[in-house]
Amino acid sequence: MTAPLPAQRSETAFADFKLPLMRDAAVAEANRCLFCSDAPCVNACPTHIDIPQFIRKIATDNVHGSAKTIFESNILGMSCARVCPVEVLCVGACVYNDLEQPPIAIGKLQRYATDTAFEKGWRFFEAGKPTGRKVALIGAGPASLAAAHELRRLGHACTIFEKRATIGGLNTFGVAPYKMKADRSLTEAEWVLAIGGIEVKTGVTVGKDITLEQLEKDFDAVFMGAGLGADSALGLPGENLQGVHGAVAWIEHMKLAKADMGAVKHAVIVGGGNTAIDAVREVKGLGVPSVTMLYRGTREGMSGYQHEWDAALQEGVSASWQSLPVAFEGTGRVQRVQCVKLDASKKPIAGTEFTLQADLVLLAIGQSKLGDMLASLGGITVNKGVIQVNAHGFTGRAKWYAGGDCTNGGKEVVNAAAEGNAAARAIDAAIMKGAARA
């Protein structure tokens, strides 16, 4: 069982940044697609959706077939249509870019097809004939959901262990609300689970409530899809002041509850990745007048997507590049951030100290890696908290597979979906080796 969402959530204040297409616009856009042979967009998609084919089916008004083509490759195609950084994936690979013409709006077309499928209540897949095999999945995020769905199509019983009360992983509590809100993620997760035969145990922490050894004993295979852990901290003076939060934790709070923004006039977000940019845009969107991103590198060197930062700039935020926080100050609650400028080698430059006003500080400097929880199992290699796997998600220890952020260090939902899918097929091959399918 998954806990219902409260009606009062800060995220509901956001409108969609990218608007949906109505039918005529979708058909017109679909007809613009060249139906490339060996299309670059397909190769750019981690789940290799047959993009020209699903777009052609929109053009012919075969939306049912279009959605099926999408879900066949990526069961999380509805959320991916909203949250994928298409600018650097499929849309970025569209051959129209080489013509210096607008590329096909693949994400919006995928949203049109998959939203229609959800609206009409279409379902496309059935569980396979029972094999008698059981697979445990750790974490109820995108990687495990994709893996479990594929495993069910292949006939294996699945049990998902989720430490939270709510399923969907980062899709539910981490996606920027101008892309997708938590209720949409839950709708998708429930749609995926409706294939049947997937038991979800929420509020169960693997390693505490059930041991790894027990899982290995009770199941024919285990898929680790637990994602990433808590926000990393800087260890600076004043980091415990009220108003200083880890960005991921704050985003989760904002999405699942009502964040109190009343007193906040100046916000500082520390970091230069996509979580930092999300946080910047979210804080701005909730009405904070002055929002500054504090990053130790340059704009060109940031790991966050340039198109996302462009959008943030348009919304009226600013950045302090090559800057490092050295202390948070205030009485009870944070009021100021003491900073210093950095040189090209990221060393502080003496005499460049400066102060930023701040009554909200979000730290978006990375998350702890959860891989170490598997380190005790022989045969599994964990490198800086990241579980090492082969292309099929196999860890090297019999029965154990992994995928998603805990193996890739933190990528997109679409990567988690692809990795979950690949692992499911590898698990099937391993646990059905030599066995006849009913």
Add this chain to the structure above:
Amino acid sequence: MPDLSTNTGGIHSPNPFWLASAPPANSGLQIQRAFEAGWGGAVWKTLGTPIQNVSSRFGGHTIGGVRGAGFNNIELITDRPLETNLREITETKRLFPKNPIIVSLMVETEAEWKDIIKKSIDAGADGLELNFGCPHGMCERGMGSAVGQEPKVNERITGWAVQYSSVPVLVKLTPNVGDIVPHGLAAKRGGAHGVSLINTIKSIIGVDIDRFVPQPRVGSLSTNGGYCGAAVKPIALHMVAALAREPQFGLPISGIGGVCNWRDAVEFMLLGSSTVQVCTEVMLRGYRIVEDMIDGLQQYMRGHGFERIDQMVGKAVPGFSEWGNLDLNYETVAKIDADKCIGCQLCVAACHDGAHQCIHPQAGTRVPHVDESECVGCNLCQIVCPVPDCITMEPVNNGFKPATWNEHVNQGKPLRPKKGAH
């Protein structure tokens, strides 16, 4: 899952989608790839005495920025040795025994027809298609549409083919005639098991306005070619329906002409085609378009409760009649949904300049007003409106009982007063 299998005059196919006799069905390897992609059958590019082709051969008609909306060609029948084609037919049948291969044929004398029919059937043909339709090049040599335009010649050659063939014979008809019905009936009298139509339409696809030569250009000259592609579908649908509703006809039809997707195929089937043949869209996009055709057709059939193709073939034929049978007292007027209207006023311009001047701008709003007392129910406003379901054509109860022109003339049934005729 609906059953897509078809039977066209005794030619059985796993689905109704066939490659038409044309460049995509030129060789064994092509057709094998097409079958792998899901095509049900293929009509092999016309065999006969191999010809020599020109450069260039194809012309495209761009409409509103859509390339290849219309298309034409001046290519002739196969240019490959007969033995090569026959060997590849045998090999393709060996690899794909369930997919019908219909061999298109075009020769001159009775002896030639007898010979090539035997060779084709020996090679494994599941059916024959007599090419009486090619409107360029071959007709200058007394074949192709030169045969199809003369019912007596059509009947005679069809008779030869049926006599010498042990497999079903389809006659491919040319649209370059005033009325298709006598030509379909000629094929029937000759003993054909079915017809396929339409072949291409005699055309000039365009003119090079800088070189002063029509297209496609062969050096300093061009010639008329065969027009096809999406733009010809309305002509093809009419000819298919004209034969399908002819009581004396009754033969199976393989529909051709502008079939690009499942929806086009459904339209051809509802007007009497049991299979459809595709060329141009494959030339423009490749064999993999068939995935959507199969998928979309199945979805359509599920939506309408059709379990087999034959339940839908001809379903719209009774709905196709003559003008004189239409109810003149059936009256509609346009209604604009003010909540949906975006105020573009395309309907105002269309009605004022292109119809009956009954849609007017209103003071204080961008939503136009329909003067229903003047609206003739022509549909033009609905056609130009960019907003789905914003303009609807609503039936009016005018108190008059249905009356057709034929009934008015023959039985004196009263007609409602004309609107907009002042």
